[in-house]
Amino acid sequence: AQKITQTQPGMFVQEKEAVTLDCTYDTSDPSYGLFWYKQPSSGEMIFLIYQGSYDQQNATEGRYSLNFQKARKSANLVISASQLGDSAMYFCAMRGGPQGAQKLVFGQGTRLTINP
Amino acid sequence: DTGVSQNPRHKITKRGQNVTFRCDPISEHNRLYWYRQTLGQGPEFLTYFQNEAQLEKSRLLSDRFSAERPKGSFSTLEIQRTEQGDSAMYLCASSLNILYGYTFGSGTRLTVV
Numbered sequence: 743a744q745k746i747t748q749t750q751p752g753m754f755v756q757e758k759e760a761v762t763l764d765c766t767y768d769t770s771d772p773s774y775g776l777f778w779y780k781q782p783s784s785g786e787m788i789f790l791i792y793q794g795s796y797d798q799q800n801a802t803e804g805r806y807s808l809n810f811q812k813a814r815k816s817a818n819l820v821i822s823a824s825q826l827g828d829s830a831m832y833f834c835a836m837r838g839g840p841q842g843a844q845k846l847v848f849g850q851g852t853r854l855t856i857n858p
Numbered sequence: 859d860t861g862v863s864q865n866p867r868h869k870i871t872k873r874g875q876n877v878t879f880r881c882d883p884i885s886e887h888n889r890l891y892w893y894r895q896t897l898g899q900g901p902e903f904l905t906y907f908q909n910e911a912q913l914e915k916s917r918l919l920s921d922r923f924s925a926e927r928p929k930g931s932f933s934t935l936e937i938q939r940t941e942q943g944d945s946a947m948y949l950c951a952s953s954l955n956i957l958y959g960y961t962f963g964s965g966t967r968l969t970v971v
Contacts, residue, residue, distance in 0.1 A: 746900075775957060775959075777959045779959075779962075784964060785947060785949075785964050785965045785967070786962055786963065786964040786965065787901070787949065787951070787962035788962075789959050789960070789961070789962075792959055794957070833900050833901070835900070835959075837956055837957075837959075843956075844889065844891070844906045844908075844913070844914060844956050845891070845903040845906065845914065845916075846901075846903065846959070846960070847903075848900030848901050848902070849900050850898070850899055850900050851898075851899075851900050
């Protein structure tokens with residue numbers, strides 16, 4: 743069974759600083775995908791970034807990058823030059839399992855607060 | 859098409875009543891998912907449709923819960939005889955290809971009093 747662990751319940755960062763949100767995962771499947779979602783107070787889950795288990799390079803999307811360390815089973819999200827609008831819950835999630843497996847398994851989330 | 863739409867946004871109901879939520883996915887997405895999120899937790903998978911076929915159901919989906927997607931477009935999630943433990947955010951999502959994740963709706967927040 744897949745499991746996602748996010749060990750930081752809350753993070754407080756000054757505006758314009760970089761921030762790293764931790765995520766470790768556990769799976770026995772050789773093929774899997776890792777995702778990060780942002781959930782503002784409005785409740786919608788916003789897709790940020792995706793990393794496939796066979797991808798050779800770390801994924802990047804604008805100010806977001808994923809620090810993928812396969813041997814350590816970690817997939818940390820790095821946000822560069824944080825902005826006030828980055829304040830939200832952040833969830834790490836994994837897709838895996840048998841071919842065609844459709845569900846995502848989520849971690850418990852990290853609440854990020856950006857201070858002015 | 860502006861994304862995944864869920865109605866209502868909020869629902870307050872008395873224990874024992876039935877409630878129904880609706881989800882309209884992105885029109886070209888053939889896959890639709892329901893998740894439940896309780897306070898302080900990540901979303902948990904409930905069920906999944908490909909077109910009109912319900913292909914997977916979580917053990918979280920007790921027999922009081924039923925989901926349908928009759929024409930392969932919108933979906934409904936019904937909870938019968940609601941209990942206080944059903945209070946949660948119910949999230950709907952859709953996708954063309956799971957490989958790259960889903961698009962989520964804004965959710966329906968259910969409060970059972």
